[in-house]
Amino acid sequence: QVTLRAGAELDASRVNQYTLALWAACPGEEEVEKQLFVRVTADQVLRCDTPFASVEGDVVRVLADVAPWTPLYAVLPQPLGGLMVSDGCPGVPTLLPLPISLQFRLRNHDTPLMLTRRGLVLAPASGFDPSNDIQTFRLEIEVMDRHGHNCSGAVRVEVLPSRHSRVTFLELQQAVTVPEGTGPLELVTWVHASGDNVRYAILAPTAPVLFTIDEMTGKIRSTRRLEVAHTHLIIWAYNALHPTDHATATLNITVQGTDRRVPSCVPAIVVSQVPETMSPGSTLVTLRCTGAEGHLRYALEGPSTSLSRFCMDGPQLQVNTTLDYDSEAADTVSFQFTATIVVTAGGQPPQSTRVPMLVTVTPVNEFTPVCPNGAIFTVMETAAFGSTVGRVTGTDRDYPRDSLEYSLEGGPSPTQPFSIDTHGEIHVVGPLDSQRHKSYRLTVRLTDTHNDLDPAKRRSCLCDVTVRLQAVLDQAPVCTPEVQELRITAGLGGHQPVTRLACQASPNGAALAYAIVGGNEDGRFRLEGNTLFYLPGDLAEPRTFVLLIEVWGGPNAPRRSTVVALVVHITPRSTPVPPSTTPRRMTLQKEPLVITQTEAVWHPPAWFVAVLTISGALLLATLGCVARSLLFTAAFCSSCSNRDPGKLLPGKSSWDVEEQRGSEEEQGHPHTGSPGQFNGRAQDPRTGRDYLFNSVTGSRRWI
Helix, strand or coil: CCCCCCCCCCCCCCCCEEEEEEEECCCCCCCEEEEEEEEECCCCCCECCHHHHCCCCEEEEEECCCCCCCEEEECCCECCCCEEEECCCCCCCEEECCCCCEEEEECCCCCCCEECCCCEEECCCCCCCCCCCCEEEEEEEEEEECCCCEEEEEEEEEEECCCCCCCEECCCEEEEEEECCCCCCCEEEECCEECCCEEEEEEECCCCCCEEECCCCCEEEECCCCCCEEEEEEEEEEECCCCCCEEEEEEEEEEECCCCCCCEEECCCEEEEEECCCCCCCEEEECEEECCCCCEEEEEECCHHHHCCEEEECCEEEECCCCCCCCHHHHHCCCEEEEEEEEEECCCCCCEEEEEEEEEEECCCCCCCECCCCCEEEEECCCCCCCEEEECCCECCCCCCCCEEEEECCCCECCECEEECCCCEEEECCCCCCCCCCEEEEEEEEEECCCCCCCCCCCEEEEEEEEEEECCCCEEEEECCCEEEEEEECCCCCCEEEEECCEEEECCCCCCEEEEEECCHHHCEEEECCEEEECCCCCCCCEEEEEEEEEECCCCCCEEEEEEEEEEEEECCCCCCCCCCCCCCCCCCCCCCCCCCEECCCCCCHHHHHHHHHHHHHHHHHHHHHHHHHHHHHHHHHHHCCCCHHHCCCCCCHHHHHHHHHHHHHHHCCCCCCHHHCCEEEECCCCCCEEEECCCCCCEEEC
């Protein structure tokens, strides 16, 4: 194909003919050299082709399954000037269109077809509607050159319904590598196209030398023993019954020589330490591999956690995505990612080298601690020194999570009788008085730790913490009135409010607790705070309840409480209320007698009960031992009164003397020591030995 050089301008008045020498050579054939004469003619009037410029316009018929953006028609007007090309054979000239600047404009826009700047009519971007009817589209096109010459015409595109599946290649481009020395008729590769009655052929080169294709199966085989080379094939697949239904694919076949040398890479082991903030695309290391011929391929193998974070760009190991230290996935692998870089040489058989990789991700303190929401605590004003008020729990997104230290701004003082430990627990370290301070506002500093490789890089924030004091009652609560008589009509479903108790504590503001302590039969009443509710049920007749409600000031010691009496008359909704013969009294005529009872309860601590129990047990054991010693002493004194005191040897105990005497008696009177002479048995409290004794004579014998 001979084309005019870009930017070239032709002038027939200066040069009207060019002579080109062409040379061609095919493998295994003789070289051919010819001459090509290019004649330049003068300007002419711009004219469009006859079918295109006619009234009906040119007609193009395509199938409905044509691919989107497929060229359907090319507008080729006759140019102002032309090239008269001849191959040296007289009488066979060919007029080729000049590459002059033309403008193509679509007059009607009610069509899905598209017109390009080069005058090509393309199929719609979304394809044609697969209808069973013939679809017709008309395009009116105007052509104009840069000098203002123009012509116009029309194209009618008829879209025919498709009656067979189109021939389509599954892969439009393939690359195949075969080793050097492959023998003749050995299978090289296999191409496949979908469609009906598919046949295969090699479109280019027109006379293939190294490869052949099976028309029916698409198998490509070698025609002779292959040497190192690179071949570019264009495979044509077509419908044998409809040759216009065809498709092409490109096949690149590379014959590689054998290379048995293994690549050698530096470094042989990749060990790197990077911060978690390293941006994607950063290069960690560049391998320098030598000792192998041909192209080297670099690939990364290993766990998915490593493959998702790192990649190879040629010999460069790069960060593929954000290295987040503050994640569970990084913690699972101990913040160390391992993989293997595989370097493969392009010879046959392929030779490869494996380079181990270890990348350690270090933490960076990125986030500032966050204060907890609504840090409000309540403590009794009588709380003892060291009592725990509550715990402040901040958060930190850096890993390890929530590794924070807590400190109190200003420290403990008379106006701030609290302290906080490093774990966030607030303790009482001074006297509290709800009369002087209802609450305290503390400023707590949260400082993160162990979140950066550099210990000096720490972040902190200040948090406001409120500690409210709960007052302790000085006396029993006062309720007004303390006796009420109420009448209600039972409703249907839900809670029915009865009354709300009006009670006050001293000091004012102390929290009160309420409980029904009597008269709540069948659980028909419930207290929610100071409000009494009635729970409707299957009450058939009017009924009166006398409720006793105890009101006290929280967990105080001693407990001070007041009892309120409520007389509640319940009338069912369906039961008529009998008329009263006496006027209804809403209040009692007689002033009620109010009895306030203060109950002092002593709750000893658990350690005191344990000490008291152990002391009592030891006291009882001691008394038992003393009583036993007194009994044996009395028995011993009784035996001593029947003996000669002068026979007691100095330096020996009474038990030793008795033992010696018993032995002498046994030697002088062998029959008197028989067990029949002893009428009792006892145990020596000093030595623990058992002995026999005679209660009449006082004699003993060791057992």
